[in-house]
Amino acid sequence: MATALSVLQQHLLNDFQRDLPLTPTPYREIADALGVDEEAVLSHLQSLQTGGVISRVGPVFAPNRLGASTLAAVAVPPERLEEVAALVNTFTEVNHNYEREHRYNLWFVLTARDEARLSEVLAQIEAATGLPVLSLPLLEEFHIDLGFPLRWED
Amino acid sequence: MPALDDIDRRLILATQAGLPLTPRPYHTLAEQLDLPPDEVMRRLKHMLDRGVIRRIGVVPNHYRIGYTANGMTVWDVPDERVDELGERVGRMPSVSHCYHRPRHLPDWPYNLFAMVHGRTRADVEREADRIAEVLGAAVRGRSVLYSTRILKKTGLRLQS
Missing domain, CATH: 3.30.70.3460 (Alpha-Beta Plaits)
Structure with a gap:
């Protein structure tokens, strides 16, 4: 069942499937790219993950x-x-x-x-x-x- | 295959279910694994460069966002052309994975696999027809296997 997603959530899902920065604060870099604060990125990723819309944020192994x-x-x-x-x-x-x-x-x-x-x-x-x-x-x-x-x- | 050492394996075990959603996730991991944070980032980068990690990022659950038609399109093409054709099919935006696998004659004649996700089966059929156009006269047989149920789906489970 498709879940209704906000524009911010759509960007999180679509734009960051690769190249998560390998720097100390990768979520802040996402936040900066989207023009929102880090807290918003973390809480949206958490709720997308809890709701099963994303499986995880992390490495995909071969x-x-x-x-x-x-x-x-x-x-x-x-x-x-x-x-x-x-x-x-x-x-x-x-x-x-x-x-x-x-x-x-x-x-x-x-x-x-x-x-x-x-x-x-x-x-x-x-x-x-x-x-x-x-x-x-x-x-x-x-x-x-x-x-x-x-x-x-x- | 480049050897993974014990620290790499611990890092894989610790991250295969996802990175911590904390402001400094690699530091959180480093603390859990008793490693310097720089080493966590350096090793992840190294595994990425070697192809052990394909990508690091958000992993969407396609089903939950409406991509409920999952078609494994399979093709019988001449072995001597499979590399050239696979490269072309693999670059198509609708194809998430494209593989050369062995045939098992007579039961299984197909040697080229291309995974297509769509919102409907009609979407997948349309994409399969586009793949057929790319493959042209090389196609000797084709089929689409739709998944009807996920019976198990876990991240890769590396045994410790």
Whole structure:
């Protein structure tokens, strides 16, 4: 459900998805750029975060640079989806898990400390579910994630 | 892959759920981690320069601001052209991520993935058609997989 946002909040969401200053007072720099006081920036960011409009303010890590990662897909019989999703989610190595409309209906990202642990988790999921898991590791990334331009409805 | 040392890992663990919303967030972190504030900023900068960190900033929750149509567009293009085509698709403003991934024949013929977020499925379909135009005759197969439910979404969880 879309949340009504003030113009200041829209700027906070859209204009500062990257390049948060690595200086002692980054929020004051945002405030200066927007012509408001630092207190307003902090309280708006806090309420956007509490309300779930933003996930966080902070670094976005590249999973493939922190260990071994892959995108995995499973074709789960629809009646088993809840059970299999719950099982997959028990692994701390799974950070995203989506249901998608396709024969391959369960898609999750696995990040493990190394390739050995990654293979182990994939094998454990296959053994526990009795379903084959497609592992589609990143071969090349074509776009450096610099944030996403948001468009507001008029 | 450049090695991360123990201090980097502690810094990742301490920041993966977000920076403190305090006037001097890096100082707050430095206090929590018992490090000099300069070192916190320097190490974050270094991880950013090395690509371990993609960006530092506000991370919007697309769903909550109305981008509820999330389409994973997937394409079967010749492997020898995937780099050139991926670069072009990755630069399109509507594409948030673009990846080359392996095929798994015969079940999974697609080797190019482009994530598209839209307010409606019609928006995503329109963007997928634009991607198809960019790819031109290279397209041998395509599909869009819409997400219908987020079953788990946590920041990256680095095990300590």
